[in-house]
Structure formats: structure tokens, C-alpha cells
Amino acid sequence: MERWLALITEKQIRRGTHGSTAKLEQAISAHLVTYNTDPEPFIWSKTADQILGYVSRYCEKTNET
Numbered sequence: 001m002e003r004w005l006a007l008i009t010e011k012q013i014r015r016g017t018h019g020s021t022a023k024l025e026q027a028i029s030a031h032l033v034t035y036n037t038d039p040e041p042f043i044w045s046k047t048a049d050q051i052l053g054y055v056s057r058y059c060e061k062t063n064e065t
Contacts, residue, residue: 003042008032 012031018024 008028008031012027013024016024016027018027
């Protein structure tokens, strides 16, 4: 979910100039319509074990300090 929201942020919020909240909402809605016409699934580049290993190592490092 976070990656999907980041995509909207990258493609609509940061790139556009929106004069009002309503125009921002229209831009996001238009993006969603375009995205939903030919959606592509997100493909995980790491396994769950790799991600959990990273988190574990990070926690060990931060607990030592």
C-alpha cells in the first residue's frame, strides 16, 4: 500500500502544480482512472526471509546503541 501511495505522490502531487485542493483531487482521480485501465501488479524484489533478516539486523544494531 505504501508503495502505491508513493507512486501517486511521485506522479501527481510532486510533479503537478495544483491551484487548489479540488484540482489536486481531480488530478489524483484522473491518475487513478488511467492506472486502473491497465493496472500492473507490484513485484516483490526480495523474499520475506530477506526482508525479515534486514529488519532483524537493523534491530540488533539499534539495540546496541
